[in-house]
Amino acid sequence: MTSIRPRPATISDIARRAGVSTATVSYVLNDAPAGARIPEETRARVRAAADDLGYVPHASARSLRTGARDLVLYVHFDVAHGPLASEFLYALARALRDLGYTLMQYGAEKNRGVKAARAWAALRPAAVLAGDDRLTAAGVELLTKAGIRVIGLGSDPARAKGTGLSTLVMDHHAVGLAAGRHLTGRGYRDLAVVLPTDPPLRTMGEGRLAGVREAAAEAGAAVRVHDMDYSPASAAGIVAAWRAEGLPRGVFGYNDEFSGLLLGALLDAGVRVPEEVGLVGADDLMLCEMLRPALTSVRLRSESPEEIARRITEAITEGAEVHLSPWTAHPVPRRT
Amino acid sequence: MTSIRPRPATISDIARRAGVSTATVSYVLNDAPAGARIPEETRARVRAAADDLGYVPHASARSLRTGARDLVLYVHFDVAHGPLASEFLYALARALRDLGYTLMQYGAEKNRGVKAARAWAALRPAAVLAGDDRLTAAGVELLTKAGIRVIGLGSDPARAKGTGLSTLVMDHHAVGLAAGRHLTGRGYRDLAVVLPTDPPLRTMGEGRLAGVREAAAEAGAAVRVHDMDYSPASAAGIVAAWRAEGLPRGVFGYNDEFSGLLLGALLDAGVRVPEEVGLVGADDLMLCEMLRPALTSVRLRSESPEEIARRITEAITEGAEVHLSPWTAHPVPRRT
Known part of the structure; x- marks a missing residue:
């Protein structure tokens, strides 16, 4: 079929085909109470005409009637979504749809x-x-004036409060604290942390570093910090520096993927993991189960997506600021 | 701020605030030729009123005027996007926006x-x-009748032709052929291929398997096939079966992630890679650089997203079927 794109069918088209008024079509298709007075035979004819023409109600038209089906825009352009974010998004999309x-x-x-x-x-x-x-x-002011609620992912709730900006944040401090306590719990007192150089990741990395520092302070451990690109060369450079200045005993590799690159570089340099250097990532990806030795990580568990969806719609319908931090951090010890 | 969600500003609101007619507002905001007759002072007042009220033109309203800003819906609910798909999608989104x-x-x-x-x-x-x-x-008929073009991801172009369904496919046969030729090129004649059990992946896996079979036939090699879940236990089970029945010399692990699980299971079983078993994945993810030995893979290169976007809009505006297969497969030898 190579026909020109057809105009979507309207209720007028259906009315013409079924030989009834547009009001009758509207009653029938909307299951309106007034439609009960229309004979079943006519109703069947209207429905058949709608099916033949491929009629579908317009979401915006329906939203005017029901106040539902509003669009929630999730702005996203990062190169890769982790499976964690993907699962969470799917659950959130489903929960929002139900609302x-x-x-x-x-x-x-x-x-x-x-x-x-x-x-x-x-x-x-x-x-x-x-x-x-x-x-x-x-930007937030422009959107708010246009009647659009803004939820800042990773925005500081303390700074947002009272500005109209809602926030949805991961507690990166808690991730770093869980990783740091895992390392100090193994008795390690000489720790190293890598900080991604890419700006959006760097902010999260700084939150995680602060958590590791807190765990280190509790245990009287020292913390070294290294900038790292998401590249094998950058990982190799950091490991070379460690070999020159003395190996750290425990490493927090920002997340599982940065840790995976560090693990490869450590093994290439002949360093025994975990006998000489212990390593912990974050996100608990399937990747941890592919690496040898299998990577210790920090898992993030989210509260119910239904509850998060409900709070987001509260921001929309009541114009209330909401401040959400639905994840908790749990260490998942493996071989590293 | 906890105000009730405001109604978005309309051109009537702007007209009232600027003390001009709605026609004047419309001329000014649309840079219409008729607007040239309006004094600059009035134009500035209209623009200021629009800014104060946070006015933004409605995308749908604009699309009625310009025929632009149509929505292209990409239906997606898989748990994880690979970085390959994410990069491609971002480039495609940008190219479509430009159109x-x-x-x-x-x-x-x-x-x-x-x-x-x-x-x-x-x-x-x-x-x-x-x-x-x-x-x-x-489903395709319903959408087509409603004036919506459908592009089937992975739909068979041969079966789609003439039905109105456009297709965008990855040539999985070519992926398998590249992987298979890499393995037979190393002199391996006893090959094994894993097939994902998850239905959407299985179809792709079958295409890749057919490609490996072609390469094997060229070289006179044998091919064993094993079902595999995306789990460490499933990988361990396959490796145990190989140890019982005799190790294959070369393995195509469907993609990098399934191959990563197989590599872990092979190393756990004390199998030397690649000395005893050679392994190749597909997608050329950064994961390949984390594993030790580093994973050999097949890279998919796409033609320009601008060209793909142009073909998709051709389907929309001309009602033409388009059949796209923009990726080519290239082996990337590493250590496995």
Whole structure:
């Protein structure tokens, strides 16, 4: 079939085909109480005409009637989603749908601030979930004035309070604290932490580092810090520096993927893991089960997506600020 | 701020605030030729009023005027996107945006067929990109009748031709052929291939297996096939079977992640890789650089996203079927 794109069928088309008024079509298709007075034979004819024409009710038209099916925009353009984020998003999308909202991911704009806010606002969402690095005060103000609630992913709740900006954050301090306590719990007192150089990851890395520092302070351990790119060469460079200056006893590798690169570089350098250097990642990806020795990690468990969805819709319908931090951190010891 | 969600500003609100007619507002904000007759002072007042009120043009309203900003829905609910898919999607989203379309990901519905088609159609996209496992003939017909073009991801172009269904496929046969030729090129004549048990992956796996079989036939090699779940236990079970029945010389592990699990299980069983068993994955993820020995893989290179975006919009505006297979497969030898 190579026909020109057809115009979507309207209730007028259905009325013409079924030989009834548009009001009758509307009553029948909406199961309106007034439709009960319409003979079953007519109702069947209207439904058949709608099916033949491939009629589908317009989501926006329905939303005017029911107040439902509002769009929640999740702004996302990072190269890779971890499975953790993907599972969480799917569950959140389902929970929001059950509350009458449509969560969609939009990732074509790498702008930030007012320019990005204008592009998102033109899509007329009820709410926008966007990374803190994409938000400026002016951008949030533009969206709020347009009746769009903004939920800052990773935005500092303390700074957001009272500004109208809602927040959804992962407690990176708790991730670092769990990793750090795992390492000091093994008796390690000479720790090293890597910090990603990529800006959005770096902010999270700094939160995790603060958690490791707290665990180190509790145990009287020292903490060295190293910048790291997400590349094998960067991992090899850090391991070479360790060999020159003395190996750390325990390493927190920011997450499982950075830790995987560090593990490869340590093994290449002939370092025995965990006998000489212990290593812990974060996210508890399947990757941990592929590496040898299998990688110790920190798992993040989320509270119910239904509850998070309910709080987000509260922000939309009541105009309330919500501040969510639904994850808790748990160490998952493996071989490293 | 905890105000009730404000109503978005309209051009009537702007007209009232600026003390001009709505027609004047419309001319000014749309940079219409007729607006040239309006004094600069008035134009500045209109723009200031629009800014004060946080006015943003409605994307749908604009699309009625310009025919642009149509929604392209990418239906996606798998647990994890590989970085390959994520990079490709970002580039495609950007290219489509430059052509006036908005690519959004929607992942709350795991339905298929007519039920899924109805849910997608209610969002009024210009086109839907959906996995072949979600599409039925009736579902495609419903969408097509509603004026929505359907692009089946992984749909068989030979079967789709003439039905109105466009296709965007990865040539899995070529992936398997590249992997198989790499293994036979090393002189291996006793090959094993794993097939994922999960249905959407299984179809791709079967295409890849056919490619390996072609390479094996060229070289006079034998091919064993094993079902595999994405779990360490399943990988361990396959390796145990190999040890009982005799190790294969070369293994194609479906993709890098399944291969990563197999590598862990092989090393746990004391099998030397690649001295006893050679292993090749597919996708060329960063994971290959984390594993030791580093994993040999098959890289998929895509043609320009701009060209793919242009072909997709051709399907939309001209109602033409398009059949795209933009990836080519290239072996990336590492240590396994």
